[in-house]
Amino acid sequence: MRVLVVEDDQVLNRSLSEQLERAGYAVDRAEDGREGLYYATEYPLDLAIVDLGLPTLSGVELIKGLRAEGKEYPVLVLTARDRWQDKVEALKFGADDYVVKPFHIEELLARVDALLRRAGGWAQSELVCGPIMLDTRSQEVRVEGEPLELTSFEYKLLEYLMLHAGEVLSKTQITEALYDQDFERDSNVIEVLIGRLRRKLDPDGRYKPIQTLRGRGYRVALARGNDAESASEETA
Amino acid sequence: MLLGVSAVLVVLFGITIFALDLTFQRSTERALEELLDAQLLGLIALAEPDPVLGLTLPEDPADSRFNVADSGLYGALWDGTGARIWQSLSLLDRGVDPGPLPEPGERRFTDIVMPGLAPARGLLMGIAWEYADGKVGTFTFGAMVSLEPYTARQQSFRRNLIGWFAGISLAMLVVIAGLLGLVLRPVGRLERQVRAVEAGQRSQLSGRVPTELKGLAGNLNALIDTERRRQARYRNTLDDLAHSLKTPLAVMRTLLGDSGRTETAEDAELIQAVDRMEERVTYQLRRARASGATGLGMEPVKVAPVLDDLKLTLDKVYRDKAISAEVAASSNVVFLGDAGDFTEIAGNIIENAYKYGRARVRVRAWNEDGSLRLTVEDDGPGISPGEAEALIERGSRADESVPGQGIGLAVVREIADLYQGQLTVGESDLGGAKIDLDLRRASYDSERM
Numbered sequence: 001m002r003v004l005v006v007e008d009d010q011v012l013n014r015s016l017s018e019q020l021e022r023a024g025y026a027v028d029r030a031e032d033g034r035e036g037l038y039y040a041t042e043y044p045l046d047l048a049i050v051d052l053g054l055p056t057l058s059g060v061e062l063i064k065g066l067r068a069e070g071k072e073y074p075v076l077v078l079t080a081r082d083r084w085q086d087k088v089e090a091l092k093f094g095a096d097d098y099v100v101k102p103f104h105i106e107e108l109l110a111r112v113d114a115l116l117r118r119a120g121g122w123a124q125s126e127l128v129c130g131p132i133m134l135d136t137r138s139q140e141v142r143v144e145g146e147p148l149e150l151t152s153f154e155y156k157l158l159e160y161l162m163l164h165a166g167e168v169l170s171k172t173q174i175t176e177a178l179y180d181q182d183f184e185r186d187s188n189v190i191e192v193l194i195g196r197l198r199r200k201l202d203p204d205g206r207y208k209p210i211q212t213l214r215g216r217g218y219r220v221a222l223a224r225g226n227d228a229e230s231a232s233e234e235t236a
Numbered sequence: 237m238l239l240g241v242s243a244v245l246v247v248l249f250g251i252t253i254f255a256l257d258l259t260f261q262r263s264t265e266r267a268l269e270e271l272l273d274a275q276l277l278g279l280i281a282l283a284e285p286d287p288v289l290g291l292t293l294p295e296d297p298a299d300s301r302f303n304v305a306d307s308g309l310y311g312a313l314w315d316g317t318g319a320r321i322w323q324s325l326s327l328l329d330r331g332v333d334p335g336p337l338p339e340p341g342e343r344r345f346t347d348i349v350m351p352g353l354a355p356a357r358g359l360l361m362g363i364a365w366e367y368a369d370g371k372v373g374t375f376t377f378g379a380m381v382s383l384e385p386y387t388a389r390q391q392s393f394r395r396n397l398i399g400w401f402a403g404i405s406l407a408m409l410v411v412i413a414g415l416l417g418l419v420l421r422p423v424g425r426l427e428r429q430v431r432a433v434e435a436g437q438r439s440q441l442s443g444r445v446p447t448e449l450k451g452l453a454g455n456l457n458a459l460i461d462t463e464r465r466r467q468a469r470y471r472n473t474l475d476d477l478a479h480s481l482k483t484p485l486a487v488m489r490t491l492l493g494d495s496g497r498t499e500t501a502e503d504a505e506l507i508q509a510v511d512r513m514e515e516r517v518t519y520q521l522r523r524a525r526a527s528g529a530t531g532l533g534m535e536p537v538k539v540a541p542v543l544d545d546l547k548l549t550l551d552k553v554y555r556d557k558a559i560s561a562e563v564a565a566s567s568n569v570v571f572l573g574d575a576g577d578f579t580e581i582a583g584n585i586i587e588n589a590y591k592y593g594r595a596r597v598r599v600r601a602w603n604e605d606g607s608l609r610l611t612v613e614d615d616g617p618g619i620s621p622g623e624a625e626a627l628i629e630r631g632s633r634a635d636e637s638v639p640g641q642g643i644g645l646a647v648v649r650e651i652a653d654l655y656q657g658q659l660t661v662g663e664s665d666l667g668g669a670k671i672d673l674d675l676r677r678a679s680y681d682s683e684r685m
Contacts, residue, residue: 009483015490053479080482081475082518083525084546084583085576091549098553102485102514105493114556123556 001116001160002026002177004048006036006062007078008055016049019105020112024139024156026179033057040066044176047116049108050095051078052086060093067094074115078103113137120163121224127162128225130207134162143201150200153178157193158201161210161220170217194218241412242405249401253394260393264386265357269345272359275299275379279311280363283377289321290373291365302326306353308382316374337376338362354384422446426453433460439535471525471576478521485514519646526577526651536570537578539601539608546579546586547599554590561590565601571608571675577651584648585612585671592616596666607676608655613664624661648673 003025007013010031017027028043030036033054040048040062048066052059063075077090077098087098096115099108113136117125125137131144139155141148150158160177161169171190194210201209211221278298286292291313301309302324312332313322323332330350338344340362348358358380365373426449432438433456440460441453488510492503543563551561571578582599589597593614601610652659656676664670 009487012483012487012490015487019490019493053475078486080479080486082478082482082522083475083576084579087583088542088545088549088579091552092545096552100518101482102487102489102510105490118555123558 001046001156001163002028002044003112004028004030004036004039004043004045006030006033006040006048006054006059007051008032008053009051016105016108019109023109024152024159025112026177033059033062037062037065041069041071044173045071045073046119046177047074047076047112049076049078049112051080052090053080060090063090063094074119076108076111076115110137116163120165122163126225127159127165129162129165129220130209130222130225132162132201132207132209132222133225134159136163148200150197154193154197154200157190158197161218165220165222165224168213168217168219173217237416238409238413241416242409245405245408249405253397253401256397257390257394261390264390268357268381268383268386269359272345272357272379272381275309275311275381276359276361276377279313279377279379280361283313283365283375285365285367290315291321291375293322297324308356308385310350310356310380310382312378312380314376314378321375332378332380334358334360334376334378340364340374348378348380350380354382356380356382422449430456474521474525478517481517481521482514485510485517489514522580522647523650526574526580526647526654536572537575538567539569539571539578539610540565540567542571542575542579543582543586543599543601546583549583550587550590557590557593558595559590559593559597560595561586561597561599563599565599569601569603569608572677573655573675577654581648581651581657581673581675582610584645585610585673588612588645588671589614589616589669593666593668598664598666607674610673610675611670612673613666613670614668615664615666616668618663618667619661619669 001024003020005013005017005020005027006029007016008031013029013031017029020027028039028045030039034056036048036050036054037057039045050059050062054062057065059077059079063077066075074096075094077087077095078101079086079090079098080101082100090098096118097111099111113125117123117127117136120127125135127134127136133142133145134140136159139159141150141155141158156178157174160174174190194212198210201207207222209220209222211219213219279293282293282297283291284294293311293313297303297311299309301307302311304326305328307326309324310327310332311322311324312320312327312334314334314337315321318337320332327350330352332348332350334348335346338360341364343359343361346358346360348356350356358378360376360378362374362376365375367373425444426441429438429441433441441457488506492507492510540563543565547561547563551559586597586599589599589612593616596615598613599611601608603609649657649659651657652673652675658674658676660672660674662670662672
């Protein structure tokens with residue numbers, strides 16, 4: 001998952017980015033509005049975290065700009081002013097959620113997680129595809145109810161695939177989502193990881209959880225679990 | 237105003253009437269004197285020497301009025317001893333008292349009273365008559381005119397004069413009243429506009445004022461503008477302050493919460509300190525930002541779009557809960573005050589409903605007797621009477637309240653107080669809490685409607 005952080009306070013920007021990286025995201029950083037808008041429109045992002053009070057171009061303008069460019073990934077707004085008028089304005093012009101400064105990092109990560117899930121069409125933090133259950137909050141994976149040990153890269157790959165279950169994802173897309181820019185694009189790491197994931201998820205070859213579409217990419221073809229049912233359970 | 241003008245008119249016309257009357261009287265008097273002069277000369281010319289009396293006048297004088305009884309024109313002749321030797325027939329047998337007789341060659345006008353007749357004006361003239369034989373006798377001729385017709389004319393003149401002037405005054409007053417109305421109408425319009433600005437029904441005075449008042453309107457607009465700018469500057473300062481305080485707090489928090497960092501014993505205390513600072517800063521800044529202003533230059537805030545925007549915002553933020561919210565506010569519902577204040581109040585209350593509600597939220601707003609009413613209901617667990625009391629209790633401070641919700645509702649209270657707001661917590665028929673807010677100073681007074 002590739003996340004852009006646009007925050008003009010360097011210390012906050014760095015520490016926020018580090019924690020996002022630690023949580024498994026590939027992070028791009030910008031420190032002013034114009035730079036932020038450039039990244040927001042040029043990079044293949046999955047989510048952007050935008051501070052409203054930015055130099056050179058305000059957060060709201062940045063959001064307007066990236067939406068005008070047709071970018072549809074979720075945008076999380078950071079605001080110090082904590083004014084309803086600001087929140088309303090930001091959300092009206094295309095932001096999806098807001099976090100008021102100073103925030104707890106867990107809160108922010110939970111919001112990011114929820115936004116990414118929603119963007120993939122998932123209402124809950126537990127993603128279910130056939131026998132596979134992945135909890136984005138606890139980063140736990142179960143197959144037929146049995147816990148499965150994955151390395152952090154394997155987890156990130158599976159999460160990305162499952163968030164977009166049903167969609168065809170190209171190797172480039174996957175690479176860009178999981179790695180920072182400087183990654184060697186011609187490497188066969190993705191194939192290797194996919195192979196390892198298949199063996200771990202489906203040692204018997206019964207479910208075929210990840211399809212390969214030659215020349216186009218990969219796809220999780222298993223039916224998504226019943227979202228509606230679990231949704232009503234949680235709110236009840 | 238009109239009263240002053242009429243007083244001035246009365247005084248001015250009074251003086252004019254007096255002057256005209258005096259002039260008329262003078263000219264009447266002069267005419268009278270000329271008449272007397274002529275009549276007297278006529279009498280002198282007709283006088284004949286008489287051996288017994290010294291002088292005599294013919295039976296038939298030049299002016300026939302001398303021979304008509306009580307005609308108003310009278311004549312008389314006295315000799316040097318003061319004995320009356322002739323008097324006109326018009327006097328009948330009445331005597332005439334001329335007072336002391338003038339010396340020969342002297343002319344004297346005098347008021348003469350004749351018994352049984354109206355007061356008269358007389359001219360006496362003493363002459364020395366030289367007879368053919370060279371002897372000289374002194375005589376006094378007198379001509380008298382009754383003042384009655386002149387007095388009557390004077391009175392009728394006066395009546396006419398006063399009548400005309402009263403008429404003219406009245407006409408002028410009507411015209412002046414009309415003109416004043418015409419002149420003052422723009423002032424009245426300006427006054428109404430100022431009142432509308434005060435009430436927040438408009439933000440500026442319109443340009444539709446006559447040239448004479450442009451300066452005044454301009455000054456007022458400048459004043460309004462200055463006030464608005466002052467407000468804006470104040471808010472910007474607060475926003476900058478918020479930004480410059482909260483971002484470092486966010487830094488501290490992220491650094492403290494950094495999972496890669498080895499936790500020390502001080503961490504917990506530091507986190508607590510940061511939490512406390514955050515709460516105070518948040519609360520105080522929000523409180524300071526509330527303006528409560530309904531004064532100059534405030535445009536009325538249309539409530540429905542604000543509520544719709546808030547619904548849109550919260551629908552997005554609480555998308556996972558799939559809350560079905562219903563907003564009922566007609567398009568003419570207004571909040572007289574600061575848009576930010578209202579958004580803050582409504583945002584906090586409605587967010588609570590989204591937070592605690594299960595699936596339904598109902599928001600209604602309407603104007604009623606100069607107040608704005610807002611009710612927000614949800615189908616959540618509701619608020620117990622004890623909690624409600626703590627919530628409504630005056631002076632509940634941020635550091636006594638629960639973080640998050642506490643600050644939200646404490647701020648609602650603080651802002652609502654500025655609009656003489658009354659906050660009631662009850663039960664909704666949806667099953668959860670019902671917050672009823674009555675902002676009494678937030679709509680048009682019925683008298684202003």
